[in-house]
Amino acid sequence: xxxxxxxxxxxxxxxxxxxxxxxxxxxxxxxxxxxxxxxxxxxxxxxxxxxxxxxxxxxxxxxxxxxxxxxxxxxxxxxxxxxxxxxxxxxxxxxxxxxxxxxxxxxxxxxxxxxxxxxxxxxxxxx
Amino acid sequence: xxxxxxxxxxxxxxxxxxxxxxxxxxxxxxxxxxxxxxxxxxxxxxxxxxxxxxxxxxxxxxxxxxxxxxxxxxxxxxxxxxxxxxxxxxxxxxxxxxxxxxxxxxxxxxxxxxxxxxxxxxxxxxx
DNA sequence: GAATCCGGTTTCTGAAAGGATACTGGTATA
DNA sequence: TATACCAGTATCCTTTCAGAAACCGGATTC
Numbered sequence: 227x228x229x230x231x232x233x234x235x236x237x238x239x240x241x242x243x244x245x246x247x248x249x250x251x252x253x254x255x256x257x258x259x260x261x262x263x264x265x266x267x268x269x270x271x272x273x274x275x276x277x278x279x280x281x282x283x284x285x286x287x288x289x290x291x292x293x294x295x296x297x298x299x300x301x302x303x304x305x306x307x308x309x310x311x312x313x314x315x316x317x318x319x320x321x322x323x324x325x326x327x328x329x330x331x332x333x334x335x336x337x338x339x340x341x342x343x344x345x346x347x348x349x350x351x352x353x
Numbered sequence: 354x355x356x357x358x359x360x361x362x363x364x365x366x367x368x369x370x371x372x373x374x375x376x377x378x379x380x381x382x383x384x385x386x387x388x389x390x391x392x393x394x395x396x397x398x399x400x401x402x403x404x405x406x407x408x409x410x411x412x413x414x415x416x417x418x419x420x421x422x423x424x425x426x427x428x429x430x431x432x433x434x435x436x437x438x439x440x441x442x443x444x445x446x447x448x449x450x451x452x453x454x455x456x457x458x459x460x461x462x463x464x465x466x467x468x469x470x471x472x473x474x475x476x477x478x479x480x
Numbered sequence: 481g482a483a484t485c486c487g488g489t490t491t492c493t494g495a496a497a498g499g500a501t502a503c504t505g506g507t508a509t510a
Numbered sequence: 511t512a513t514a515c516c517a518g519t520a521t522c523c524t525t526t527c528a529g530a531a532a533c534c535g536g537a538t539t540c
Contacts, residue, residue: 237396237397238403238406238407240396241392241393241396241407242407242409244392244396244460245389245392245393245407245408246463247459247460247461247462247463247464247466247467248388248389248392248456248459248460248463249389249463250463250464250466250467251459251460251462251463251466252385252388252389252459252463254466256385257497258379258383258497258498261375261379262372262375262376262379265368265371265372265375266368266372269364269367269368269371270364273516273517274516274517274518275515275516275517275518276365279365280365280368280369280372281372282369284498285498285499285500286517286518286519287498287499287518287519287520288497288498288499289518290517290518290519291497310506310507311505311506311507311508311515311516311517312506312516312517313516313517314516314517314518321469324462324465325462327458327461327462328455328458328459328461328462329375330458331454331455331457331458332374332375332378332379332455333371333374333375333378334374334454334455335374335378335451335452335454335455336373336374336375336376336377336378336379337374337377338451339374339377339378339381340374340377342448384527385527385528400486400487401486401487401488402485402486402487402488410529412528412529412530413487413488413489414488414489414490414528414529414530415527415528415529416488417487417488417489418527437536437537438485438486438487438535438536438537438538439486439487439536440486440487441486441487441488
């Protein structure tokens, strides 16, 4: 039996330690909606309905749930003004802003991916 | 009534067009496992069980399912060698490699996040 | 001869995600 | 007076997600 696995074992440890922080990020940003919400708030503080209007397809229930989780992780700040009727404002925190590079790369890749698909399928004219 | 919404309307369109490519990316990278699998394969081509050993907690079912989706999107290539017993190898494609920056930023943020948590909770010594 | 490895698939679960609809109570709008 | 807006909550329902366990046939290892 030829031992091919000696270097592989070493790689595996390195790979695992690379994996850990990636998974830490994913744990916090999981799901379909958290990153879109953060993007929306990076354009300025907004009210509940404003966010909902901006993110196509999100329901009030999901938005509410996700905002709570983001608040827990201090990526988003919720402020209630006791005007009447009550006004609630959501804003991104400084910590939330630290996700900018991640999001820029995601947008970047998404753009390239879309172009690639268009080339492959031939460019189709949309209505 | 003071019109505060005139610039907001403009922002909303800009925000939505920013959102689109981000959501395109998320659609492809969704879930808990796809990015970890890609990271693992960036360290070199691997067999099914090797990937499973490297990514703690993933089940064969999930790994199988996720690999199929990644293959469909051409991020991963599957090769069968008809040795006996059959050998199957998974490798990242050139296109898959284009995710490197996204992943680097995720790892980066994850590392910072972990440090932040450690500072907040006080540094605790682990067994 | 028995146990293990390989690359999965199948079946059976429970948990979570996501959607539809209705409701609140105070305010402004028509 | 009737309607719509705001910031959600409550309820119900369906669809995915995800894990645990059993299983396959062929091959190697003990």
